[in-house]
Amino acid sequence: MLLDGKVALVYGGGGAVGGAAARGFAREGASVFLAGRSLAPAERVAAAIRESGGTAEAFEVDALDESAVQGFVDDVARRAGRIDISFNLIGVGDVQKPLTELTVDEFLAPITNTMRTQFLTTRAAARHMAARGSGVVLAFGGSGPQTEPGLGGFKVSLDALEGLRRQWACELGSSGIRVVTLKTGGVPESLPPDFEGRAELTELLTEPTLLGRAATLTDVGEVAAFVASDRARTMTSATVNISCGALADP
Numbered sequence: 001m002l003l004d005g006k007v008a009l010v011y012g013g014g015g016a017v018g019g020a021a022a023r024g025f026a027r028e029g030a031s032v033f034l035a036g037r038s039l040a041p042a043e044r045v046a047a048a049i050r051e052s053g054g055t056a057e058a059f060e061v062d063a064l065d066e067s068a069v070q071g072f073v074d075d076v077a078r079r080a081g082r083i084d085i086s087f088n089l090i091g092v093g094d095v096q097k098p099l100t101e102l103t104v105d106e107f108l109a110p111i112t113n114t115m116r117t118q119f120l121t122t123r124a125a126a127r128h129m130a131a132r133g134s135g136v137v138l139a140f141g142g143s144g145p146q147t148e149p150g151l152g153g154f155k156v157s158l159d160a161l162e163g164l165r166r167q168w169a170c171e172l173g174s175s176g177i178r179v180v181t182l183k184t185g186g187v188p189e190s191l192p193p194d195f196e197g198r199a200e201l202t203e204l205l206t207e208p209t210l211l212g213r214a215a216t217l218t219d220v221g222e223v224a225a226f227v228a229s230d231r232a233r234t235m236t237s238a239t240v241n242i243s244c245g246a247l248a249d250p
Helices: 016-027 039-051 066-080 104-132 154-175 198-206 217-228
Strands: 007-011 031-036 055-060 085-088 135-140 177-183 238-241
Touching: 007 016, 007 066, 007 104, 016 031, 016 039, 016 055, 016 085, 016 217, 031 039, 031 066, 039 055, 066 104, 085 104, 085 217, 104 135, 104 154, 104 177, 135 154, 135 217, 154 177, 177 217
Parallel strands: 007 031, 007 085, 031 055, 085 135, 135 177, 177 238
Antiparallel strands: none
């Protein structure tokens, strides 16, 4: 297995994409610790992983709270003996409307939340990873020239995330820690079945792809597991594009 013996932290593990990453890590042998602001969704994912023969636990953690994040990471490191992977996939409270219709707080919320949570979770994990001389930090979203009207501060937050990713990769590389972003261009499968306009949004996300299909949740989990594995040990300060061609790399 690609991740046999590894310990993975997944923030937002109760969500569709976070759950997919957690399942992908577990399938490849990692012990997965899921963190969620609400415990019940993360516990459902953890239970499903255990039922499939994997190892997973769920915890209630506010990934915007400094003491909560540090306490969670320190506790896992103490119990498991190591931290190998940290993947932050929490929602960032974005309001998607034209910029002229946003309040300042609505615009800044996803930018501030993204920077705060990604900084906190990466810093907490890196302190343990550096002591071992290895580790992988994954981010989700990706930047690039493409955008659409009405995204509010969300796309700006993704651009900021890439700047932070590059800085972390630069500073953590000497400690053997890799930092990589996955970008998909949207995962229609992650939309709830009762989501208003689900069919239209699925078509919107699929139409610009070159393969005639968008990434699935399984795709996300499998690519995340590979990137987190030692087979991708030369990969850092990079974006892995799994958008099926919807997002052109610059």
